Amino acid sequence: MAITGFIWFGFVVMHMLGNLQVYQGAEKLNAYAKFLKDLGPLLWVARIGLLVAFVGHVVVAIQLKRENSNARPVSYAKNSTIQASLASRTMIYSGLLLLTFLVYHLLHFTLGITNPEHYTNVYQLKNGEMVHDVYAMVILGFQQAPISIAYIVFMFFLALHFSHALGSMFQSLGIFAPKHNPTIQKLSSALALIVFIGNSSMPISILLGFVK
Numbered sequence: 001m002a003i004t005g006f007i008w009f010g011f012v013v014m015h016m017l018g019n020l021q022v023y024q025g026a027e028k029l030n031a032y033a034k035f036l037k038d039l040g041p042l043l044w045v046a047r048i049g050l051l052v053a054f055v056g057h058v059v060v061a062i063q064l065k066r067e068n069s070n071a072r073p074v075s076y077a078k079n080s081t082i083q084a085s086l087a088s089r090t091m092i093y094s095g096l097l098l099l100t101f102l103v104y105h106l107l108h109f110t111l112g113i114t115n116p117e118h119y120t121n122v123y124q125l126k127n128g129e130m131v132h133d134v135y136a137m138v139i140l141g142f143q144q145a146p147i148s149i150a151y152i153v154f155m156f157f158l159a160l161h162f163s164h165a166l167g168s169m170f171q172s173l174g175i176f177a178p179k180h181n182p183t184i185q186k187l188s189s190a191l192a193l194i195v196f197i198g199n200s201s202m203p204i205s206i207l208l209g210f211v212k
């Protein structure tokens with residue numbers, strides 16, 4: 001879970017840094033999207049790697065959930081949790097919500113199925129090349145309040161998932177001694193917050209008309 005989760009965390013951070021170029025305008029974001037498309041076979045290697053990591057992550061999550069239930073088939077009469085955080089107790093649910101997000105996100109931005117009218121624009125780069133206008137697609141998408149609000153809600157669940165996942169990852173891999181756990185937990189929450197702010201800033205600033 002730790003390794004496959006880390007692959008996805010790394011992707012989400014890189015994807016966010018790439019997407020933040022929306023603040024630098026259409027030329028920058030569209031040239032970046034074109035650069036990624038031009039990676040050709042390498043892009044497919046990355047896509048397949050992400051897919052394998054995702055499936056592996058979900059399969060192990062289901063196995064762990066089963067092992068937990070089998071270890072205690074009769075649930076506690078009274079559940080008075082003291083130690084476990086909300087994030088840790090809801091990992092399976094935040095994970096399922098992220099799966100829903102991902103399916104919607106791919107239908108929206110990668111396949112252009114949910115809003116085909118946002119997907120068909122083309123842009124002429126300064127070098128004359130005609131490319132898919134990813135910038136217009138993002139702006140037109142996030143100008144719709146329901147879409148922007150849905151993204152912000154999903155980004156909250158992503159942050160909740162990450163805030164627990166990163167801490168557990170370091171424990172699973174045994175990278176730091178247990179005495180560092182409180183510091184690691186704080187660091188994980190801080191990283192999750194940065195990803196939340198970075199990703200949510202885009203729908204918020206587009207919806208409010210700061211980026212047009």
Ligand code: HEM
Binds near residue numbers: 036203
């Ligand atoms: C506000 C936040 C986000 C924005 C603005 C955004 C934007 C985009 C855009 C524009 C594309 C299509 C790129 C293209 O066709 O050139 C895309 C693809 C994708 N996004 Fe996001 N994204 C966001 C958050 C996320 C998150 C949180 C995840 C993962 C949990 C994610 C996973 C993906 C994946 C897997 C693809 C497909 C990449 C590919 O196969 O080429 N995105 N995103």
